Amino acid sequence: MASVAMVVNGKSITREVEGRTLLVDFLRDDLRLTGTHVGCDTSQCGACVVHVNGQSVKACAMFAIEADGAEVATIEGQANKDGSLNVIQQAFQDHHGLQCGFCTPGMVMTAAALLKENPKPTEAEVRSYLEGNICRCTGYHNIVKAIMAASGQDVTAIAAE
Amino acid sequence: MPKDTGIGASDKRREDIRFLTGAGHYTDDIKHYGATTAIFCRSTVANGIIKSIDTSAAENMPGVLAVFTGADFADVGGNPAGWLINSRDGTPMKEPKRPVLAHGKVRHVGDAYAAVIAETELQARNAAEAIVAEIEELPAIVDMAAALAGDAFVHDEIGTNQCFDWGWIEDNRAATDAAIKAAPHVTTLELVNNRLVPNAMEPRCSIGNYDAGNDSYVLQTTSQNPHLTRLLISAFVMGIPENKLTVIAPDVGGGFGSKIYHYGEEALVLAAARKIGRPVKWTADRTEAFLTDAHGRDHVTKIELACEKDGTFIAFRTETMANVGAYLSNFSTATPTFLHGTLMAGNYTVPNVYVNVKAVFTNTAPVDAYRGAGRPEATYSIERVIDKAARELGIDPIAIRRKNFVKPDQYPFTSAAGLEYDSGNYDALMDTLEKHIDRDGFAARRKASAARGMLRGLGLNAYIEACGIAPSNLVGVLGSRVGLYDAATVRVNATGNLSVMVGAHSHGQGHETVFPQIVGEMLGIDPASIDIVHGDTSKIPFGMGTYGSRSLAVCGSAMVRATEKIIAKAKKIAAHMLEASADDVDFKDGQFTVKGTDKSVSFGEVALKAYIPHNFPLEDIEPGLEETAFYDPANFTYPSGAYACEVEVDPDTGKVRVDRFVAVDDFGNIMNPMIVTGQVHGGLGQGIGQALLEGARYDDDGQLLSASYMDYTMPRADDLPFYTVDHANGTPCTHNPLGVKGCGEAGAIGSPPTIVNAVIDALQSAGKNVTHIDMPLTPLRVWDAMQNA
Numbered sequence: 001m002a003s004v005a006m007v008v009n010g011k012s013i014t015r016e017v018e019g020r021t022l023l024v025d026f027l028r029d030d031l032r033l034t035g036t037h038v039g040c041d042t043s044q045c046g047a048c049v050v051h052v053n054g055q056s057v058k059a060c061a062m063f064a065i066e067a068d069g070a071e072v073a074t075i076e077g078q079a080n081k082d083g084s085l086n087v088i089q090q091a092f093q094d095h096h097g098l099q100c101g102f103c104t105p106g107m108v109m110t111a112a113a114l115l116k117e118n119p120k121p122t123e124a125e126v127r128s129y130l131e132g133n134i135c136r137c138t139g140y141h142n143i144v145k146a147i148m149a150a151s152g153q154d155v156t157a158i159a160a161e
Numbered sequence: 162m163p164k165d166t167g168i169g170a171s172d173k174r175r176e177d178i179r180f181l182t183g184a185g186h187y188t189d190d191i192k193h194y195g196a197t198t199a200i201f202c203r204s205t206v207a208n209g210i211i212k213s214i215d216t217s218a219a220e221n222m223p224g225v226l227a228v229f230t231g232a233d234f235a236d237v238g239g240n241p242a243g244w245l246i247n248s249r250d251g252t253p254m255k256e257p258k259r260p261v262l263a264h265g266k267v268r269h270v271g272d273a274y275a276a277v278i279a280e281t282e283l284q285a286r287n288a289a290e291a292i293v294a295e296i297e298e299l300p301a302i303v304d305m306a307a308a309l310a311g312d313a314f315v316h317d318e319i320g321t322n323q324c325f326d327w328g329w330i331e332d333n334r335a336a337t338d339a340a341i342k343a344a345p346h347v348t349t350l351e352l353v354n355n356r357l358v359p360n361a362m363e364p365r366c367s368i369g370n371y372d373a374g375n376d377s378y379v380l381q382t383t384s385q386n387p388h389l390t391r392l393l394i395s396a397f398v399m400g401i402p403e404n405k406l407t408v409i410a411p412d413v414g415g416g417f418g419s420k421i422y423h424y425g426e427e428a429l430v431l432a433a434a435r436k437i438g439r440p441v442k443w444t445a446d447r448t449e450a451f452l453t454d455a456h457g458r459d460h461v462t463k464i465e466l467a468c469e470k471d472g473t474f475i476a477f478r479t480e481t482m483a484n485v486g487a488y489l490s491n492f493s494t495a496t497p498t499f500l501h502g503t504l505m506a507g508n509y510t511v512p513n514v515y516v517n518v519k520a521v522f523t524n525t526a527p528v529d530a531y532r533g534a535g536r537p538e539a540t541y542s543i544e545r546v547i548d549k550a551a552r553e554l555g556i557d558p559i560a561i562r563r564k565n566f567v568k569p570d571q572y573p574f575t576s577a578a579g580l581e582y583d584s585g586n587y588d589a590l591m592d593t594l595e596k597h598i599d600r601d602g603f604a605a606r607r608k609a610s611a612a613r614g615m616l617r618g619l620g621l622n623a624y625i626e627a628c629g630i631a632p633s634n635l636v637g638v639l640g641s642r643v644g645l646y647d648a649a650t651v652r653v654n655a656t657g658n659l660s661v662m663v664g665a666h667s668h669g670q671g672h673e674t675v676f677p678q679i680v681g682e683m684l685g686i687d688p689a690s691i692d693i694v695h696g697d698t699s700k701i702p703f704g705m706g707t708y709g710s711r712s713l714a715v716c717g718s719a720m721v722r723a724t725e726k727i728i729a730k731a732k733k734i735a736a737h738m739l740e741a742s743a744d745d746v747d748f749k750d751g752q753f754t755v756k757g758t759d760k761s762v763s764f765g766e767v768a769l770k771a772y773i774p775h776n777f778p779l780e781d782i783e784p785g786l787e788e789t790a791f792y793d794p795a796n797f798t799y800p801s802g803a804y805a806c807e808v809e810v811d812p813d814t815g816k817v818r819v820d821r822f823v824a825v826d827d828f829g830n831i832m833n834p835m836i837v838t839g840q841v842h843g844g845l846g847q848g849i850g851q852a853l854l855e856g857a858r859y860d861d862d863g864q865l866l867s868a869s870y871m872d873y874t875m876p877r878a879d880d881l882p883f884y885t886v887d888h889a890n891g892t893p894c895t896h897n898p899l900g901v902k903g904c905g906e907a908g909a910i911g912s913p914p915t916i917v918n919a920v921i922d923a924l925q926s927a928g929k930n931v932t933h934i935d936m937p938l939t940p941l942r943v944w945d946a947m948q949n950a
Contacts, residue, residue, distance in 0.1 A: 028190075029192075032192070033183065034183070034187075034190035035182070035183015035184065036183070037187070037362075037363070038189070038364075039362045039363065039364070039414075040446075040447035040869070040870050041446045041447045041448060041869075042447065042869050042870055042871050044875075045362065045447075045870060047362060074183065075181075075182065076183040076184075078181075078183075079182055085178070085182070089182070092177065092181055093173050093174065093177040093178070094173065096173075096174065096835050096836065096838070096839045098177060098180055098181070099415070099669035099670070099839060099843060100361070100362065100363070100412075100414045100415040100668050100669030101177070101179075101180025101181075101185050101412065101414065101669070102187065102362040102363045102414030102415060103362045103414075104180050104181060105180075105183055108181065123883070126878070127877075127878040127881075128878075128879050130879070131877050131879060133878075134362065134870065134875050135362070135878075136361060136362050136415050136417070136843075136846075136875070137415055137839075137843045138839060138843055138846070139842035139845050139846025139847075139849075139876075139881055139884065139908070140842075140846065140876075140877075140878040140881050141842045141881075141883055141884055142839060142842065143878065144878060144883070158883055
C-alpha cells in the first residue's frame with residue numbers, strides 16, 4: 001500500500017492505495033465518486049475521462065498513485081457553485097445531448113478540455129476531438145451540436161429540432 | 162406551432178440533471194455492506210466436452226467464499242425461449258436446455274462453466290485462474306450452411322443443428338412459386354445481414370441479495386424489463402416464488418435489446434448470495450459483453466422479386482438462414498420469424514409473399530433481438546432487391562416504390578404477409594422526402610464530387626415496421642408464451658402531487674419527462690408535480706418492460722387509461738363536494754365545475770378530500786385516489802418512413818463518406834419532438850454503423866475476432882454526419898388512445914439499405930457493374946468490388 005494525496009474537485013484527500021489501483025477505481029470505490037464510468041477494458045470508450053492537472057485523461061489508463069499531488073476534476077465537480085449546470089452541462093440538456101447518460105460524464109469532461117484548447121471549434125474539429133469517446137445512443141448529432149452551442153456558436157441552422 | 166408544455170412540447174429532460182452531474186445510480190454504482198465479488202470461468206474454446214473441473218485449489222485460496230460449477234445447477238431449470246415456433250411440417254422447434262452454468266459441454270467461446278465468489282475482485286480473479294478445467298476441444302460449428310449439412314451437433318441430444326424450418330405463410334407457398342414462375346421479370350439477390358454486437362455502453366451487472374429472515378431475494382440488475390426477468394427466474398430457472406424475489410433495474414446505461422433477456426449470471430448471484438449469506442456482485446468487463454451479450458441480426462438470405470415489366474410487384478419469395486447461436490435466448494425464435502417474415506410485404510400491395518426461415522444452432526454467442534429485431538432484416542432484403550429490380554428495369558427508384566405503395570384509401574390494409582396495417586400515407590412521406598433532398602441539384606453535386614475525384618451516389622428507401630408489441634391474443638396464436646400488455650398505476654397523493662408507477666423501463670428514452678407531460682395535460686396540473694416510478698418489481702404493477710418501441714404505445718396507453726379512471730373517480734368526489742350529480746360535473750384545466758354554474762373545486766382540493774374522507778358517502782366512494790390499468794393493444798402499430806442519403810466513395814481507397822442523410826418518418830402523434838428526434842438520430846447511428854463499420858466476426862475455430870473496441874468498429878463522431886429528421890406529418894395510430902406508433906427502432910431499420918443503395922448508385926455512376934456488396938461496406942470490400950466489376 002502507498003499513500004496518495006490529491007485535490008479532487010477542490011477538496012484535499014489522502015488515502016492508502018495499492019500500487020495497481022487504477023485512478024478510475026480509486027475515484028469510484030474509495031472516494032465513491034461514481035459519476036466516472038467504466039465502459040470498456042481497452043481505454044477506447046472514454047466513459048472514464050477526468051481532468052488531471054487540467055488535462056483530460058482516461059482514468060482507466062492511469063494508476064491512482066500517478067495522480068499523487070495532482071488536482072483532479074470529475075463530473076461531480078463541474079456544476080456552478082450554486083449547483084446549477086455549467087455552460088457545457090446546460091448545453092447538453094438544452095440540445096438533448098444525452099440519452100442513457102452512461103457516456104455523458106466522459107463527453108462533458110472531454111468537451112470541457114476541447115473548449116479550453118479551442119474556444120470556437122468547427123463541426124469537424126468537434127467530431128475529431130471526440131474520437132476517444134463512444135456514445136451508442138445519440139448518433140452524436142446532438143452531442144456535437146451541444147458542444148458547439150456551449151462554445152457560443154449559433155447552432156440554429158443545424159438540421160432538425 | 163409547437164406547444165410550450167404538455168403533449169407535443171419539447172420539454173427538456175428532467176433525468177438529465179442527475180446524469181450530467183454524476184448523480185445517476187447505475188447498478189455498478191451500488192455498493193452494499195459486506196459485498197462480495199463473483200468472477201466467471203469462461204470457455205476459451207467454441208466447442209468442447211468438459212472432462213473434469215478441479216476447484217480444490219481455488220476453494221482454499223485467500224478470500225474465497227464459494228465456488229460453483231455446472232453440476233451445482235444440474236437440477237434447476239433452464240432459461241427458456243419465450244416463443245414456440247412450429248416447423249412447416251408441424252413439429253415444434255428444438256429447445257435444448259440453456260443451463261445457468263455449462264455442464265457436460267461448452268458451446269461457445271465465453272460460455273461460463275464455473276464461478277468464484279470472493280471477498281475482493283482480485284481474490285476472485287486469482288482463484289478463477291486456479292480452477293483447472295479439462296476440456297476436450299471439438300471442431301467448432303460456425304458456418305450455418307455447414308451446420309445444417311454436417312453430422313456434428315451443437316446439442317447432441319437433439320440430433321440436428323436446425324432449430325426450426327418455418328414457412329410464412331405456408332398456404333401461400335404454392336401460389337407464390339407459381340406467380341414467380343410465370344412472371345415477366347424476376348430479380349434475385351443473395352445477401353448477408355451482418356452479425357452485430359449491441360454494445361450498450363454500460364456493461365451488464367448484477368447484484369444478488371438474500372434475506373434469510375424472510376427467505377427472500379433482491380436482484381439488482383441491468384434490465385430493460387424487471388418483471389420478465391423475475392418471471393423467468395421464478396417460474397423456469399430457480400423456482401424462487403415470485404413474492405420472494407424483487408428485481409430492480411435502476412439507471413440502465415442503454416440496452417438496445419441486449420438487456421431484455423435473462424442471463425445465467427443473474428441466477429448465479431442469487432444462488433451465491435443465499436449460499437454465503439452476503440451480497441454478491443458481478444460486473445461484466447467489455448470482453449465478457451462481446452462474448453456473452455446476445456448478438457443481433459446474422460441472416461443469410463436469398464430474396465426474389467417478381468414483377469411486371471412496368472415495375473408492378475407480383476411476388477416476394479425469401480429463403481433465410483438465421484443464426485441463433487449456441488443456445489436459445491428468450492426472444493431469439495420470435496425475431497427471425499414473426500418480427501421478420503410478417504413484414505416481408507413492406508409498404509406494398511404485392512399480392513404474393515412467402516418466407517422460409519431456417520434457424521440454426523452454431524458454436525457462437527446467442528443471437529436475439531437487437532434494435533429493430535427482424536424488421537431491419539426484412540427491410541434490408543426488400544429494399545435492396547427493389548433497388549436492383551428498378552435498375553434492371555430502367556425505372557426510377559422512387560417511381561417503382563410509389564407504383565406499388567399501399568394508398569391512403571386502402572386502410573385498414575391486410576398485407577400479403579398477413580398483418581393489418583391500420584394507417585399510413587407512404588406517398589406523403591415520399592413527397593416530404595423529395596422536398597428535403599433537392600433531387601434536381603443532385604447532378605451538380607455529383608459533378609462537384611467528380612471534380613474532386615469522388616463518386617457520389619444517392620440512395621433511397623421506404624420502410625414499414627411493426628411496433629407497440631403486442632396484442633396478446635394474436636401473439637398467443639402465433640406461439641408467444643407470454644402476454645405483451647403493459648400496466649400503470651397512477652397514485653394521487655393527498656397533497657396533490659402524483660407518483661405514476663409504470664411497467665415500462667427507461668434506459669435513455671426519457672420516460673421520466675414524457676410520461677408526466679401526458680398525465681399533466683390530462684389532469685391540468687404541472688408535470689413537475691408528477692414523478693415516474695419504474696424498474697422495481699416491488700413498486701410497480703406487472704408490466705412487460707421496454708423493447709420493440711412499445712413503451713408509449715402500450716404502457717403509455719395503460720397510463721392514459723389509469724388517468725381516465727382517476728378523473729372518473731375524482732369527478733364523483735368533486736360532485737360530492739359540490740353537492741351535485743357526477744354527470745353534471747365538467748373537468749377542464751384542473752378544475753371540476755358544475756355545468757352552468759361557477760361552483761368549482763380544483764384537482765388539488767379533490768385529492769386532499771380523497772384522503773380526508775370526512776362526510777364521505779362511503780357506500781358510493783372509497784377513500785383514496787389511486788388507479789391501475791392494464792392495457793393490451795388491439796394490433797401492432799405500423800411506423801413507416803422514407804429515407805435518403807448521399808454518399809461519396811473514394812475510388813482509390815473504397816472509403817465511403819456519408820455526406821447527408823434525410824429521415825422522414827410517420828410515428829403517428831408526437832408527444833415530445835425533441836426526444837423523438839433523438840431516438841431517430843440514435844437509430845441512424847446504429848444503422849449506418851451496421852452498413853459501413855460493424856461486424857462480429859468468428860473465425861473457423863469459433864473465436865470471436867472482434868471482441869473489443871480495438872477490433873469491433875463502433876461508429877465514432879467523425880464517422881457520421883448531421884441528420885435531417887422530419888416526423889411532423891404522421892398519421893395517428895387508430896387503435897391506441899394517444900395515436901402513437903413508436904420511434905425507437907426506425908432509424909436502425911430504414912438506414913442500412915439506404916446507405917448500401919447509395920454506394921451501389923455511386924459505383925454504377927462510374928460504369929462499374931456492381932449490383933451488391935455485403936455489409937459492412939468497408940473500404941476493402943468496396944475497393945474489391947470495384948476491381949472485380
